[in-house]
Amino acid sequence: MAQQDACTLLDDDHNQVVRLFQQYKSAHQDNQKLLLARQICHELDVHTRIEEEIFYPAFRQAVGDEALVQESVHEHQEAKALIAKIEAASRPEDKVMLDLEDAILHHVNDEREKMFPQARKARNLDLFQLADQLQQRKAELMAAHPA
Numbered sequence: 001m002a003q004q005d006a007c008t009l010l011d012d013d014h015n016q017v018v019r020l021f022q023q024y025k026s027a028h029q030d031n032q033k034l035l036l037a038r039q040i041c042h043e044l045d046v047h048t049r050i051e052e053e054i055f056y057p058a059f060r061q062a063v064g065d066e067a068l069v070q071e072s073v074h075e076h077q078e079a080k081a082l083i084a085k086i087e088a089a090s091r092p093e094d095k096v097m098l099d100l101e102d103a104i105l106h107h108v109n110d111e112r113e114k115m116f117p118q119a120r121k122a123r124n125l126d127l128f129q130l131a132d133q134l135q136q137r138k139a140e141l142m143a144a145h146p147a
């Protein structure tokens, strides 16, 4: 059984990506930036997938805030469009990376301020069992597509 709840687990991913953006912004060499950009895209790809496959459906069922789920999925789609641009580029794209960072910070804030508090209040949502599922799926996706 997981030691932390699903929201804490997802927030660890958020913190990790925020750190990677900091590293990107202090990097000077193109090859280092390119590696960090790819790692950020990969982490976000896996993170948005486990949310959409596991966390959001469970949240929707337990809390029923459909508008919030739809807004979140929409924000993921905006991020994915930027990620596709970054992945297609052969050179680091600072402007697109900053746009992506802005979008992600905004989205993470929404999850922290709006979604996680509701999830933690829901009595019919087992956040520890959900953390196990998220962890397992994340491991599968990381193994299938190493960064």
Ligand SMILES: [Fe+2]
Binding pocket: 010, 014, 047, 051, 108, 111
């Ligand atoms: Fe998230």
Ligand SMILES: [Fe+2]
Binding pocket: 048, 051, 072, 076, 107, 111
């Ligand atoms: Fe998200």
